[in-house]
Structures are given as structure tokens and as C-alpha cells.
Amino acid sequence: MRSIFGPFFKDLALSFSVFFLIIFSVAILNSLDKSPFPLYFVYIFLALGAFWFFSQINFDIVSLFSKHFYIASIILLLSTLIIGRVTRGTFRWIPIGPFSLQPAEIVRPLLLVFFANYLTKGTLNTQKAFKSVGLLAIPVILILVQPSLGVSVLTMVGFFGVLIASKFDKKHLLALGAGVIKNTDLFDSRRRSLGGGLQ
Structure with missing residues (x-):
């Protein structure tokens, strides 16, 4: 499990910044328009998956x-x-x-x-x-x-x-x-x- 999430622990400051921006953007978007959900979460998971994949290269x-x-x-x-x-x-x-x-x-x-x-x-x-x-x-x-x-x-x-x-x-x-x-x-x-x- 640690090896899977290893890329997120390499730079904690960067990881916390990214997750903060994700949470902040979700909160703002949700308050303005609920129609993009839940598809928006699919995009987030795809982006995190892409981050993990490229961090392995x-x-x-x-x-x-x-x-x-x-x-x-x-x-x-x-x-x-x-x-x-x-x-x-x-x-x-x-x-x-x-x-x-x-x-x-x-x-x-x-x-x-x-x-x-x-x-x-x-x-x-x-x-x-x-x-x-x-x-x-x-x-x-x-x-x-x-x-x-x-x-x-x-x-x-x-x-x-x-x-x-x-x-x-x-x-x-x-x-x-x-x-x-x-x-x-x-x-x-x-x-x-x-x-x-x-x-």
C-alpha cells in the first residue's frame, strides 16, 4: 500500500497543495453549479491516476x-x-x-x-x-x-x-x-x- 501511494509522499508540500486546490475547487464549483457532478469526480480520479502513472517513469x-x-x-x-x-x-x-x-x-x-x-x-x-x-x-x-x-x-x-x-x-x-x-x-x-x- 505504501508503494502504491509512494509518489504522493515524495513531496508532501506539493501533495497537500494539490489536494487543497482540489477540495477548494470542488467546493466552489458545487456552490455554483451541481450539474457537473458526479462526473467531475471521475475527472479528478483520472487526473490522480495520470499523476501516479507518470511519477513512476x-x-x-x-x-x-x-x-x-x-x-x-x-x-x-x-x-x-x-x-x-x-x-x-x-x-x-x-x-x-x-x-x-x-x-x-x-x-x-x-x-x-x-x-x-x-x-x-x-x-x-x-x-x-x-x-x-x-x-x-x-x-x-x-x-x-x-x-x-x-x-x-x-x-x-x-x-x-x-x-x-x-x-x-x-x-x-x-x-x-x-x-x-x-x-x-x-x-x-x-x-x-x-x-x-x-x-
Whole structure:
């Protein structure tokens, strides 16, 4: 039994944070709309099962497919704009039978695996850091044009979390982050001025 739940005990702070957010989200959603239940609990158990499954895989093995994850992320985001279902003026969902898939949420962990491998492989200098920002800009822009500013911001936060955990010179991190946030804000303002992008 201990071996089954072992992944949840490796990082107690992370596990408690995740379970707190799950309980909090269930309470909020239940107070707003009871219709998603009990199917919502199925999604939670599937997510926990996915967490357990991937925690059993050595990161060195996962990192071998990091480039494939990045390419798959770009393809998924492009597919959303091409075949995605329009909901409230946005292209965020791909219908798959009775279910709807939101690629922007799926690609976030895939992108983090890619950047974790990319930023820790070899020497990390300013040039490589800026190159990684360029690689980040492609999926972020594809998410912004859906439009989904919140998901794009969370994607960037995850990226900078990986960058902070790396050996990158922290003195350059603030300038790098300010530049990315400024450009993201300018892009979103431009999209709004053109009538909401693809709406």
C-alpha cells in the first residue's frame, strides 16, 4: 500500500497543495453549479491516476521525448484554430464525440517537460535563455489568439519557474521576464484593438 501511494509522499508540500486546490475547487464549483457532478469526480480520479502513472517513469526517459512533446504541442494548438469549436467567440475546444478537449491545458505540462530538459542540458547562458523565450513565444501566441490570456500567463509562469530552478543568472531574469510580459500585454492589446482577434 505504501508503494502504491509512494509518489504522493515524495513531496508532501506539493501533495497537500494539490489536494487543497482540489477540495477548494470542488467546493466552489458545487456552490455554483451541481450539474457537473458526479462526473467531475471521475475527472479528478483520472487526473490522480495520470499523476501516479507518470511519477513512476524516470524523467530521463521522459526527457528523451521532450522535442516530440514540443512539436505535438504546436500541432495541437494549431489544430484548435483549424478544427476547434467556437464557444463564446473563442477557439479553445476540440470536440471528440461527447467530450470536448482543451489543448491549451494539455500542452502546458508537455511544454514544461521540454523546457526543463532544454534548459538543463548543456551550458545555460543568456543566448540560450533568449532562444528558449523565442521557443516559448510560439505556443504562447497560439494560445493568445484563441484567445486565452489566463492560460498563456500560466504557461509563462511555469516556464519562468523552470528557469528560476535552473542555473541561469538571476540578475538577468527580471529583465527577461519584464520583456516577455510587456510583449504579451502589447500583443493582447493589439488583438483587442483589431476586434478580438479571431472572434
